[in-house]
Amino acid sequence: MGVSVEFTGLERCAISGYLQRMNLPSVCGIDLPDGFRRHDALGRFVPLQRVDAPVETMGHAMSVCVAPGGDDYGHKLSSLYDFVWYVLTETANNVRQHSGGSGYAAAQVNHTEGMVRVAIADNGRGIRQSFCEAGFPWAAGLDDAAAIRKALEPLVSSKGTPTNEGVGLTLISGLSRLSRAWLLIVSGSGLVRLGPEGRFDSGLLPGKGRYEGTLVAVTFKQAEVNDFPLLLTAAKFEAGLLPQSQPRGNFRP
DSSP states (O other), X not given: OOOBOOOOHHHHHHHHHHHHHTTHHHHXXXXXXXXXXXXXXXXXXXXXXXXXXXXXXXXXXXXXXXXTTTTSTTOTTHHHHHHHHHHHHHHHHHIIIIISSOEEXXXXXXXXXXXXXXXXXXXXXOHHHHHHHTTOGGGGGOOHHHHHHHHTSTTSOOOSSSOOOSOHHHHHHHHHHHTTOEEEEEEETXXXXXXXXXXXXXXXXXXXXXXXXXXXXXXEEGGGOSOHHHHHHHHHHHTTOSOTTSOOOOOOO
């Protein structure tokens, strides 16, 4: 039996404020009270927007907002730009390939805290059902939390269009751990969290909750992402995607 994971009061307040700033009520057609005013972006965030093709264009627009000028080679924010672009485009391609539904993405940077937040959610079939419909015989024996953990393993699924290598969530989780980020993945009734200490926790949504789709959210400190190519190489090495002779680099666990 899964363990129910409770959100702290601080997490609940942060989620509520984040969703209001990111324009979720308007995107979902929710009527807002008279006088309600959403904060102006002012270069701090990209309001919630639909994931559509080409995802590279969406990834660029969001990444350049979070890291202005980072798309230029050698810019001081180039690693931040590349990190955000990678997370957004990999998860957006997962939405298009596996979910069977619509996806929505948002990104935010808090210059005072030095924190960056990126999230993509879809209203599709969810990770476990995606495995079942792909014909994997082992999928029927998994609960939703176990299916999320399975999706973090390399090369579990590389089927569908657009094609990928089946390593999107694998490398995003590796990058999150190496950069001491907070990673949250929700699908069905399952939830998997990773904290800066590098430990994964998994369980069930509180209150017998269920989300018919998949949510991936990454929060990290900008100061932890100074060399994205090295981070990505280390994540690939740890996932067994590079030869064992490949330099590992020095990262905190």
